[in-house]
Amino acid sequence: MSETLPILYVPSPILRAKAKPVGPGDEDRVRALSAKMLATMYAAPGIGLAAPQVGELLRLVVIDIGPKEAPAPIVLVNPELVAQSRELAVREEGCLSLPNIFGDVQRPHQVKVRYQALDGSRREMEGEGLMSACLQHEIDHLNGVLFVDYLSALRRNMLLRRLAKELKMKAE
Numbered sequence: 644m645s646e647t648l649p650i651l652y653v654p655s656p657i658l659r660a661k662a663k664p665v666g667p668g669d670e671d672r673v674r675a676l677s678a679k680m681l682a683t684m685y686a687a688p689g690i691g692l693a694a695p696q697v698g699e700l701l702r703l704v705v706i707d708i709g710p711k712e713a714p715a716p717i718v719l720v721n722p723e724l725v726a727q728s729r730e731l732a733v734r735e736e737g738c739l740s741l742p743n744i745f746g747d748v749q750r751p752h753q754v755k756v757r758y759q760a761l762d763g764s765r766r767e768m769e770g771e772g773l774m775s776a777c778l779q780h781e782i783d784h785l786n787g788v789l790f791v792d793y794l795s796a797l798r799r800n801m802l803l804r805r806l807a808k809e810l811k812m813k814a815e
């Protein structure tokens with residue numbers, strides 16, 4: 644198992660920045676980083692992780708929504724949302740960068756995502772339900788968007804204030 648990385652919490656400004664595309668020549672760095680991201684995601688535990696959450700402003704995401712007994716990791720390099728259903732679904736989301744904060748988010752029920760695999764090959768995948776929410780949540784991270792941005796300002800501010808208080812108490 645690879646080493647794990649510290650996860651950044653809100654209000655880190657890195658979580659609000661736009662990540663840069665992975666380019667030619669980044670292969671070794673991205674392979675090593677994705678292994679550490681998967682180890683970090685499994686240890687958290689979580690079902691997804693985007694590179695900015697571990698301080699790397701790169702368009703790189705890892706996902707595994709499967710059961711613990713049958714790991715099915717997916718590494719998405721430069722993922723792009725290319726299609727989405729009109730049908731919407733509401734699901735409760737959490738975020739490893741917002742510990743113990745949960746909220747109901749409405750998003751397209753189905754999406755199609757184009758990305759590159761670690762070997763540079765071009766791929767497409769479709770997801771619905773939890774996979775769709777996870778793909779959208781992780782791609783949002785690459786654009787500096789957090790799930791709380793979809794909540795009302797009142798609810799978002801209440802949750803962010805609660806988190807700030809909890810993190811301050813933990814640090815004392």
Ligand code: K1U
Nearest residue numbers: 688689690691692736737738739776777780
């Ligand atoms: O990106 C992240 O912060 C990870 C996040 C992904 C996510 C969760 C829910 C909906 C959409 C995207 C998480 O993994 S939060 C933790 C979580 O959902 C979970 C943890 C353990 C078991 C099952 C789920």
Ligand code: ZN
Nearest residue numbers: 737738739740
């Ligand atoms: Zn998140």
